[in-house]
Amino acid sequence: MTAHRSPAVALERIAKKFGHVVALRDASLAVAEGEFVCFLGPSGCGKTTLLRIIAGLERQNVGVVRMAGRDVSHLPPSERNYGIVFQSYALFPNLTVARNIAYGLEARRKSRHEIDGRVAELLDLVHLRAHTQRYPAQLSGGEQQRVALARALAPSPALLLLDEPLSALDARVRLALRQEIKALQRRLGITTIMVTHDQEESLTMADRIVVMNHGVIEQIGTPVDIYTEPRSRFVAGFVGHMNFLSVVADARPGWSRLGALALRHRAAPPVPAGTPVTLGIRPEEIIVGSGARDAENRIVGRVAGLQFLGAFTRLRLDLGDSAPPLECDLAMGALAEVGAKEGVELPLALRADALRVFRDPTPPAASDA
Amino acid sequence: MPAIGPVEAARIPTPVVRHRLDGERVLRGALLTGFALFLWLFVGYPLLQVLWRSLLDNEGQFIGVANYVRYVRTPAIAASITNSLWVSTAAMVLTVTLAFVYAYALTRTRMPWRGFFRVVAMLPIFAPSLVHGIAFVYVFGNNGILTRQTGLNVGIYGAKGIIFAETFYCFPHALLILVAALSAADARLYDAAAALGASRLRTFLTVTLPGVKYGLMSACFVVFTLVITDFGIPKVIGGKMSVMATEIYNQVIGQQNFTMGATVSVVLLIPAAIAFAVDRLVQRRQYSLVTSAAQPLAPGRSRLARALLFVYCATIAAAIVGVYGVIGVTSLVARWPYSFAFTLKHYRFDTIGGYTPLLNSLEVAALTAVAGTVLAFVGAYLVEKCRTIASGPLYVASILPVAIPGMVLGLAYIFTFNAPGSPLNRLYGTLALLVLSNLVHYFTVPFLTATTSLRQMDAEFESVGASMGVPFWKTFWRVTVPIALPSIVGIGMYFFLNAMVTLSAAVFLVAPGTELAAVAVLLMDDAGDTAQAAAMSVLIIGSGLLVRLGFWWLLRGITRRTQAWTATPSEG
Amino acid sequence: MRRLAFSLLVLVLFAMPAAAKDTVVVYTALEPEQITDYMKAVNKTLPNLDVKMLRLSTGDISARFMAEKDNMQADVVWGVAATNMLVFKNAGLLEAYAPKGLERVQPLFRDKANPPAWVGIDIYMSAFCFNTEIAKKKNLPKPASWADLTKPVYKNEVVMPNPNSSGTGYLSVASILQRMKEPGGWKYLDALDKNMAEYTKSGSKPCKDAAAGERAIGVSFEYVAMKMKKDGAPVEMVLPKEGSGYEMEANALTRKAKNNAAAKAFLDWAISDEAMRLYSKYFAAVSVAGFPVPEGLPKDISKVVYPNDFDWSAKNRDRILAEWQKRYQK
Numbered sequence A: 001m002t003a004h005r006s007p008a009v010a011l012e013r014i015a016k017k018f019g020h021v022v023a024l025r026d027a028s029l030a031v032a033e034g035e036f037v038c039f040l041g042p043s044g045c046g047k048t049t050l051l052r053i054i055a056g057l058e059r060q061n062v063g064v065v066r067m068a069g070r071d072v073s074h075l076p077p078s079e080r081n082y083g084i085v086f087q088s089y090a091l092f093p094n095l096t097v098a099r100n101i102a103y104g105l106e107a108r109r110k111s112r113h114e115i116d117g118r119v120a121e122l123l124d125l126v127h128l129r130a131h132t133q134r135y136p137a138q139l140s141g142g143e144q145q146r147v148a149l150a151r152a153l154a155p156s157p158a159l160l161l162l163d164e165p166l167s168a169l170d171a172r173v174r175l176a177l178r179q180e181i182k183a184l185q186r187r188l189g190i191t192t193i194m195v196t197h198d199q200e201e202s203l204t205m206a207d208r209i210v211v212m213n214h215g216v217i218e219q220i221g222t223p224v225d226i227y228t229e230p231r232s233r234f235v236a237g238f239v240g241h242m243n244f245l246s247v248v249a250d251a252r253p254g255w256s257r258l259g260a261l262a263l264r265h266r267a268a269p270p271v272p273a274g275t276p277v278t279l280g281i282r283p284e285e286i287i288v289g290s291g292a293r294d295a296e297n298r299i300v301g302r303v304a305g306l307q308f309l310g311a312f313t314r315l316r317l318d319l320g321d322s323a324p325p326l327e328c329d330l331a332m333g334a335l336a337e338v339g340a341k342e343g344v345e346l347p348l349a350l351r352a353d354a355l356r357v358f359r360d361p362t363p364p365a366a367s368d369a
Numbered sequence B: 001m002p003a004i005g006p007v008e009a010a011r012i013p014t015p016v017v018r019h020r021l022d023g024e025r026v027l028r029g030a031l032l033t034g035f036a037l038f039l040w041l042f043v044g045y046p047l048l049q050v051l052w053r054s055l056l057d058n059e060g061q062f063i064g065v066a067n068y069v070r071y072v073r074t075p076a077i078a079a080s081i082t083n084s085l086w087v088s089t090a091a092m093v094l095t096v097t098l099a100f101v102y103a104y105a106l107t108r109t110r111m112p113w114r115g116f117f118r119v120v121a122m123l124p125i126f127a128p129s130l131v132h133g134i135a136f137v138y139v140f141g142n143n144g145i146l147t148r149q150t151g152l153n154v155g156i157y158g159a160k161g162i163i164f165a166e167t168f169y170c171f172p173h174a175l176l177i178l179v180a181a182l183s184a185a186d187a188r189l190y191d192a193a194a195a196l197g198a199s200r201l202r203t204f205l206t207v208t209l210p211g212v213k214y215g216l217m218s219a220c221f222v223v224f225t226l227v228i229t230d231f232g233i234p235k236v237i238g239g240k241m242s243v244m245a246t247e248i249y250n251q252v253i254g255q256q257n258f259t260m261g262a263t264v265s266v267v268l269l270i271p272a273a274i275a276f277a278v279d280r281l282v283q284r285r286q287y288s289l290v291t292s293a294a295q296p297l298a299p300g301r302s303r304l305a306r307a308l309l310f311v312y313c314a315t316i317a318a319a320i321v322g323v324y325g326v327i328g329v330t331s332l333v334a335r336w337p338y339s340f341a342f343t344l345k346h347y348r349f350d351t352i353g354g355y356t357p358l359l360n361s362l363e364v365a366a367l368t369a370v371a372g373t374v375l376a377f378v379g380a381y382l383v384e385k386c387r388t389i390a391s392g393p394l395y396v397a398s399i400l401p402v403a404i405p406g407m408v409l410g411l412a413y414i415f416t417f418n419a420p421g422s423p424l425n426r427l428y429g430t431l432a433l434l435v436l437s438n439l440v441h442y443f444t445v446p447f448l449t450a451t452t453s454l455r456q457m458d459a460e461f462e463s464v465g466a467s468m469g470v471p472f473w474k475t476f477w478r479v480t481v482p483i484a485l486p487s488i489v490g491i492g493m494y495f496f497l498n499a500m501v502t503l504s505a506a507v508f509l510v511a512p513g514t515e516l517a518a519v520a521v522l523l524m525d526d527a528g529d530t531a532q533a534a535a536m537s538v539l540i541i542g543s544g545l546l547v548r549l550g551f552w553w554l555l556r557g558i559t560r561r562t563q564a565w566t567a568t569p570s571e572g
Numbered sequence C: 001m002r003r004l005a006f007s008l009l010v011l012v013l014f015a016m017p018a019a020a021k022d023t024v025v026v027y028t029a030l031e032p033e034q035i036t037d038y039m040k041a042v043n044k045t046l047p048n049l050d051v052k053m054l055r056l057s058t059g060d061i062s063a064r065f066m067a068e069k070d071n072m073q074a075d076v077v078w079g080v081a082a083t084n085m086l087v088f089k090n091a092g093l094l095e096a097y098a099p100k101g102l103e104r105v106q107p108l109f110r111d112k113a114n115p116p117a118w119v120g121i122d123i124y125m126s127a128f129c130f131n132t133e134i135a136k137k138k139n140l141p142k143p144a145s146w147a148d149l150t151k152p153v154y155k156n157e158v159v160m161p162n163p164n165s166s167g168t169g170y171l172s173v174a175s176i177l178q179r180m181k182e183p184g185g186w187k188y189l190d191a192l193d194k195n196m197a198e199y200t201k202s203g204s205k206p207c208k209d210a211a212a213g214e215r216a217i218g219v220s221f222e223y224v225a226m227k228m229k230k231d232g233a234p235v236e237m238v239l240p241k242e243g244s245g246y247e248m249e250a251n252a253l254t255r256k257a258k259n260n261a262a263a264k265a266f267l268d269w270a271i272s273d274e275a276m277r278l279y280s281k282y283f284a285a286v287s288v289a290g291f292p293v294p295e296g297l298p299k300d301i302s303k304v305v306y307p308n309d310f311d312w313s314a315k316n317r318d319r320i321l322a323e324w325q326k327r328y329q330k
């Protein structure tokens, strides 16, 4: 990964519409060689469409797709050199596992010997040696998934495309396969783009996440970046949990008002006083109890509900009429310490360095995922 | 929804980036063009010819709707419309009622011999329609065996004969639909009705009937269309009664009055098209009827009901066997009903040049089966898997043929393939044209079957292939076709059996050297050689049954071979 | 894919006209069972000829021939009513040709032009078939004349061919109209219609229906009546005492016959002695003198027929058929 090398995949200002439905607007992106990138976003945001445009299975209205510096926009799928795994796997039911994996190799005029060798290699890679002669219908979902992966990798493509490869599996298998795919990708060093709408999946697997919404790329960044520095209200809400407060900008830069209360927040480009803005803070960033006594941005919340979530408990705190309830995560120890019980009033502090400012004027109804 | 409306969409240019032309795209384009051309040449254009001709006089002058005015003003001809409508309605009610009870007995009871009853009821599918007319004359005619025995003459020539013979002919078609509809019942509804203390009658009226409502409607439309477009039976047993289909035949074959034939054709298109449109709507709704959670219904146990239904089924089965028995016997005796001496002389077919028509029919049916299967499957594949702006229109054009009565198609082909100076003339008078007309006439059902089986496949097979540089035709051949093989075999059989018995389009298109067996039956009956007509019918039915058996055997082999990969359902 | 290509190829191959090795396309209205007999002889005498035949009733074959005038399929018209031949000739569909042996044909039996547009081969006439078994059962008297057929006892017991499709049907109607004149003839036909059970497409079907016992009386022609009787059906032939209608059947070469030489060879054979001998097994008279009359038929037909004015029949054909249709086609 040297600076002067062309990215493995580069998208330049891609736009795509289906009739009157705009699926993608002006999407640009560069994926470095060997990188694992996730497209993350809610249903219908255009993830699959973007992936299929890279694959050449869908044709964009505007924009350029480059692979290793070469413009491939005009190449049919068969000339783009990638492997793909679909959500349904699309395994050929009438061919055995071995023949499925050999499918792409047979088209390449390889000798039977070579093909058999490569198939064996891949079967080892995905730990399916024992199932060579089975038909897909005789495999479990996870095994099918691995056959699909092996089939896509068999011709040694430069790029691996995965469209929600894990969504059809149950939770346990999904967790195991996450690890396996990631490890495999590391080992082979193959550039990989995976589509998912599962934020956890993207956070754990991706080198970089591309968050999309309504056909627009909202943010591109490492998982940590995306989590800690969400650039939009949407990203903040979609990746992890975030409390939102509708406030108006104060005359003092770095300040805003929630009713009568003045709140200091992170530094942000100044806006005219009175402009409505949104403040966001993650549940675990709210200080509760004695620690809040002499901090900035102090408020009082009454516990309206507790939700036990294993390692921590989520409190719902009513702030009175002026604002919607806040959610706040407390570890087991802290919970006992502050004496949180339903109906109890607790002192809270919203750390100024955790209060992010979003310019979105009016938050839409459904905010968090 | 955010503001991604038409305004924004308008800012994105409509044309998509073009991919470089490669062999695959060229081939796909060529196939699509070929398919479109086929549909235009053999469906769209001929139909327009009929429409156009109905607006001309016999000298080719444009006269607007004058032909239609003349049609409804000529009482003799206009009567054919009302005759057609009421005969078809009566046959429809009778057939669907009889078939419903029969289907009910087959699906909702455990009476013995169900398999046998089912097979026997399918027999009429193997015979040209007019065979049923001929058989009825032998049994109920003025000198029919029953009339002679009982002295009771039911007066079979006319509406009565048409309705009864059509009922026989259409019975299996209605039965197939109704058996399917009744088999799909949800037991939970019956349990609920029983729990609520509903009487049997009430359960029947509130659960059974609504449950098969769409099946019933579908059966009604199918039978109505079959009857109103059939001309074999009215021709044989209609006596002085004229219906629209025989009217077209008389106008065209008798008088070569093509414009009047075209006019009647267009009028005949209307009820067929309406039935078709409504049936499509009904079919669309039917899918939602049985949810995936439905529980299959365990057949009822009432002994009396079972006994009554058994007698009912046995009676109908006996009648069907009787009809074919009569055909068989008359073909083997010297002179029905005077001399019952055994003879094979009716099987010599001196008057029609021996076995040529039968061989022609077999050849046409085989070619129709091969070419039709390829075309229907490849066509459905192109429409389903190669999405273009043409897909919608191609789909519509592909399901349109079912709404075209065979006679109208035959007439349309005369206009198209016997036009002076047309390069298509070479097809006129060839077996190929007969194959093509069958192929189009029976295209819709195979096309829909193929579409359904393609839709059940994963949509991404081709994409997977393409991603690995495997051309689409290879994936088609190695994956799509093997998976769809049972459907494909079914399609071939459908084409073959229908091509064996069809009369309506063929009767306009046979020429010296291309005589067909079903047409020969018609001509021999026309000439009064009914025993020979019966003999030919026996051969048609026999070869149909043989071929059906062959297909059954083939299908069994395929099922056994494919069991390996379908036995254990996948969980994914 | 390969299979698709193969099937298309097969289709295309079949679409090609079969290699024209002395093929001749013949349109005929002769009775099917006779044709079988004739074709045996043709195949022996002219082994190089591949005869493709279309056989339909007189009216049907004529209508089809006329309809194909712009894309003519037939090379030869064989054994089609002279009345229709006159129509074809006037429409310019025939090519004059004098077949070998023309001089033997009696002058009455040929087109007057030289060379003739058509040459006759036979004469046949209308005759009734009467089923005696039914007669006994229903107590029906045997009809002796056209007039008898309108008697109320025969209600729904009579069938005759539709003159639109059948030559027999037309010759009967034409003969009645010539004999009784219009409108008297139509009045008779109205009365006859009241007794009619059905109008059949083919000319032989009424007699076969009578033979099968489906009807009591069938108006057909003499040969089929005789044949049914010989085959053991309980029928008797009746030649109406007013005189039978009759018709001549003739051959012609079509305009721009595709297979001209073969067509001429066929036409030559069709008036040869061999052909005449075969025709004479079936017809009351053939166009070359000196052949025997079939057993059971009158030796001199001029005694039993009502003279036919062919020109009148041809000239008024369209009008008569239109009128007939208007009155009786329901």
Ligand SMILES: Nc1ncnc2c1ncn2[C@@H]1O[C@H](COP(=O)(O)OP(=O)(O)OP(=O)(O)O)[C@@H](O)[C@H]1O
Pocket: A018, A019, A021, A022, A023, A041, A042, A043, A044, A045, A046, A047, A048, A049, A050, A197
């Ligand atoms: N072939 C098509 N025709 C019309 N509209 C389409 C087509 N394919 C996608 N769309 C529309 O484009 C938009 C984006 O679709 P896409 O499949 O890319 O979403 P996605 O992000 O993959 O969603 P999901 O998570 O549900 O798979 C959606 O509004 C969808 O309805």
Ligand SMILES: [Mg+2]
Pocket: A047, A048, A049, A195
């Ligand atoms: Mg998707």
